[in-house]
């Protein structure tokens with residue numbers, strides 16, 4: 001079992017928020033103890049659903065949201081959207097390697113714009129996409145559902161993938177965040193952390209609950225029980 005070198009982060013996905021009251025929803029979830037706002041951008045091309053773009057990110061910044069905004073781009077091609085989200089105030093931008101013709105260039109574009117960069121791997125996407133970029137990425141996001149919709153069930157084989165990526169991160173000697181997204185709830189977050197993840201995206205498990213603080217606290221309570229040993 002592995003202990004990441006950084007504290008655990010909980011990142012509610014606003015995909016499951018009430019869009020008619022988005023500013024208020026983001027305020028409420030931050031007041032309830034969220035660390036990061038996860039922002040799912042879907043283009044109805046790379047994934048079969050359509051959500052929101054950089055204008056909504058900018059609107060949240062203008063509204064006063066100063067927490068880190070973690071933008072997950074499910075769009076193809078990706079570079080134009082990267083530029084827009086840098087201007088809109090994104091803190092972290094991740095994208096799928098299949099959506100970029102030049103992965104190294106897209107990562108550099110994000111870094112040059114002052115945000116943290118990362119790659120997202122779908123459940124059946126190979127880890128070989130991480131070859132030759134481990135010196136560059138700040139974050140790796142493993143999808144534990146097929147992207148496009150909230151409220152799906154966690155794909156169990158992700159746990160093996162998390163263990164494999166944790167080994168790659170430890171071998172790199174860099175502080176790279178290992179984020180997992182899809183079907184995360186209080187009853188499985190501990191196992192995901194024990195596999196080596198240190199950042200957890202949860203949409204329906206938080207926004208579908210009447211009490212956001214209770215939902216986040218239940219996850220933190222499970223994380224406090226993680227059986228961990230420093231592996232470095």
Ligand SMILES: O=C(CO)[C@H](O)[C@H](O)COP(=O)(O)O
Pocket residue numbers: 013015016038040072145146147148149150151152181182183184201202203204205
């Ligand atoms: O990226 C996503 C879907 O593509 C969502 O962030 C993810 O599925 C979170 O939703 P839930 O916690 O309800 O599974």
